[in-house]
Amino acid sequence: MNLRTLAPLGLTVAIAASLAACGKTETAPAASADAAKPAFDPSLIKTPLISLNSADLDTAISACTDLNGFVNSKWLKANPVPGDQTTWGSFEILRERSLEVQHALVQQAAASEAKAGSVEAKIGDIWKTGSDEAKIDAAGLAPLQPQLDKIAALADTAAITQYLRDSQAQGQGVLFSLFANADYKDSANVIAYVGQGGLGLPEKGYYFDASQAKIRDAYVAYIAQVLTLSGVDAAQAADQAKAVLAFETRLANASLSRIEMRDPSKRYNPVSAADADKLTPNFSWTALFDTLKVPAAQKFSLAQPQFFTEVDKMLADVPAATWQAYLRFHTIDDAAPYLSSNVEKANFDFYGKTLRGQQEMQPRWKRVLDSVNNGMGEALGQLYVDAVFPAESKEQMQHLVENLSEALKARLEKLEWMGEDTRKKALEKWASFTPKIGYPDKWRDWSGLQTNGDSFLGNMQAARAYNYRYMLDKIGKPVDKTEWGMTPQTVNAYYNATKNEIVFPAAILQAPFFDAKADPALNYGGIGAVIGHEMMHGYDDSGSQFAANGNFDNWWTDADRSAFTQRTDQLVAQFDGYEAVPGVNVKGKLTLGENIGDLGGLTVAYDALQMALKEEPSKNVPVDGYTQDQRFFMNWATVWRRNFTDGELRVRLNTDPHAPANFRANGAPSNMPSFAAAFECKAGQPMVRADDKRVVIW
Structure with missing residues (x-):
């Protein structure tokens, strides 16, 4: 996503606050x-x-029946x-x-004669390059091709794990999250946290619930569309899309639900890199932290260990071709807002229109401003x-x-x-x-x-x-x-x-x-x-x-x-x-x-x-x-x-x-x-909960 x-x-x-920087x-x-x-x-x-305005009130609805409606x-x-x-x-x-x-501020920054290297100049660069839709369309997937070529060359587990380390170092990790945050047990100091990830659908239930079958079908079609746009033969893309869904379904099965993740103990599991390496013999955390150049070998949080145990198995038993399809799709999907309009539209048609019911894309200026x-x-x-x-x-x-x-x-x-x-x-x-x-x-x-x-x-x-x-x-x-x-x-x-x-x-x-x-x-x-x-x-x-x-x-x-x-x-x-x-x-x-x-x-x-x-x-x-x-x-x-x-x-x-x-x-x-x-509400009215149902905490 x-x-x-x-x-x-x-x-x-x-x-x-996992995305903040210092x-x-x-x-x-x-x-x-x-x-x-x-x-x-x-x-x-x-x-x-918007402000409270008496003209907006619906006096036909009693506040004691439905405050929101009133x-x-x-x-x-x-x-x-x-x-x-x-x-x-x-x-x-x-x-x-x-x-x-x-909008006014970025336009001002882009139009100004800002000093090279200034904040205004850098904001202006993002704004101007993002606004040049014709140039982006002409480039197609070419700006992403070096990364796609690296994925196409992945032939074995060693190459895949090296790619995962290298992409993580660029902030482009797909399979799991890795971020800095205060140590839950020593909040004055920062450690690394690693957590489950890798899913293209909003939550693990989307991969299993019968009510989400149509969404799964649409997702497979979207994966195939993206792979086809990247040059994969249509028939092969359809097969690869099914394999990607099966791949993500394994990840989802090993993931915790949103409700389970609300428990802080499910987000904190301090381990050493050496102990983590034993948990995942096919993926070295010591090597990852060396690649990232961070001091995390003695202690980091590897929450959801069952997820990473499953990932380790998948590194051994999932064919390299499926890993390639998975990484290729997510690399393009993740970059879709910055690519040609056919890729961006495909992304919107699934995530915006099919999944969320949004009928049309936001105008270009809002999309670039998001960037x-x-x-x-x-x-x-x-x-x-x-x-x-x-x-x-x-x-x-x-x-x-x-x-x-x-x-x-x-x-x-x-x-x-x-x-x-x-x-x-x-x-x-x-x-x-x-x-x-x-x-x-x-x-x-x-x-x-x-x-x-x-x-x-x-x-x-x-x-x-x-x-x-x-x-x-x-x-x-x-x-x-x-x-x-x-x-x-x-x-x-x-x-x-x-x-x-x-x-x-x-x-x-x-x-x-x-x-x-x-x-x-x-x-x-x-x-x-x-x-x-x-x-x-x-x-x-x-x-x-x-x-x-x-x-x-x-x-x-x-x-x-x-x-x-x-x-x-x-x-x-x-x-x-x-x-x-x-x-x-x-x-x-x-x-x-x-x-x-x-x-x-x-x-x-x-x-x-x-x-x-x-x-x-x-x-x-x-x-x-x-x-x-x-x-x-x-x-x-x-x-x-x-x-x-x-x-x-x-x-x-x-x-x-x-x-x-x-x-x-x-x-x-x-x-x-x-x-x-x-509002002089009476017992028994909908906005007055009965004494045995009324919740009093603080």
Whole structure:
């Protein structure tokens, strides 16, 4: 699956930010009103913001029956998913606005007489080579041919393993992931992590479930199409495609599911290279780390050992011709966004149209902008912050974070089901939270990246290798706590357990999440709930296994962990009961962490709103006929205003740790007496869960 396959947008929990890079840094700009900023014309932002608007409310639907329907149904009916998207709502609209800013910035960089080797010049190189569609089409697969020739020459296990090592060193590993991250047991230092991979379909279930048979057939046809485009005879390509599917099915059978991978213990298995070599006699980890030039021989994490045992067997018993077909297909598929239009279209037709229901490709400028972000995202983020991020947003966010933090502390101090020993540790973790807002304090240095005005694929491969080398160079060194795992222009937020940090990029600090001029209810029901959500990831079923110092360590008594699990099991049952499409329900275990984050985050955000309104009683007034409490929950629902294509929704139900947006809008409030009180809901109404079903955790 190529780099442009979009990860689900939403609020994420990041135990390991596996794609972040480190190296030399520069001091971040002050981003103040007095700072010199590049000229940016706000009129270039064409997409209007979403905000809570009384005209959008469907008063025929009671909030006590369906909060999401009351707030969002009219808007959703009037705003179907555009043909070049698979989802459309609050997140996507903010992403569109971010892309419009970025578009202007890369055009400015490409048109400027930037100094050779500067950040602007390198961004300009990627932009210009990616925009020259005629030149890319004329080149065909020629830019990739040297790599394809190497694959064609693979004749035995020794040659295949050498190729796997060499391609991994360029950041082009197909078969498994290898990345740098904080040691789960020693979070101040970085080690290498190796994990399962190698699949072209979204999740292992796609290879076995009867309901995915048509997707498997379409995938085989796509593999054959790609191989044919690369010059393989059509009949041979059809046979090779079946062999590739069988190859991946073996990998899938040995892989853990998305639900199983939520357990940190399934992602951490420290071994020495010598011991790992014994596990996989046909693949030397010692040789791999020598090729990568990283100090990992004494300790690295080889999680999912059963997967690598199977890979080792496949190195011995799968014919070289099948390995060639597998590697040839994935090499072309991975590079598809940077190749000729016939290859790119084939890739879109399967991954976009067939799998996710997207009806048309996004325009060229958006596709190339994705590539700029893949290659030099933080560099573009520096330009983005200079152009559009106001200092007052960061200042107000810091105040909101402080208020949410105090509300969370009060909850922890009064929690009835938690014993004092565990509570003490929970409060230690609370005291060590690190918030990051807007943009990094230090920026990466890009002087080592070499780009040119000739080859789009060449530029992207150079950027990938450069970023991968940056990442590998962290292994064996102390963790850089100034580093970010998201770019400022990303509409998202995350929690990192090994750093115990919550991070809010600049692009999400807009309506409906945040508006400096809005009444308190909107900001607390929007970004306040997001802040609370990310804090609560430190105490969800996965994050709660990490201590205040970021180490993977049990700080719970057995009794308290049992009490916690009883409550989270209720939340699993609640979301298991939501039918997303006919016959397909939400997976409560897959989405548990995010649902804990939503419930706890909305709860502490509501508490923080009450604190704020006591401080400033003059702001505790109705707006448009709705109280501050009502508007708090209404804006929470506005955040989750979102349509999906049927295909996208089905993929997410199998792969996304976030529940579909409509269930997030309703799920947490239905457990909160404060919601029922705000709208005067009665027992037995759909948005009021019965006492024996109501979930109370934090």
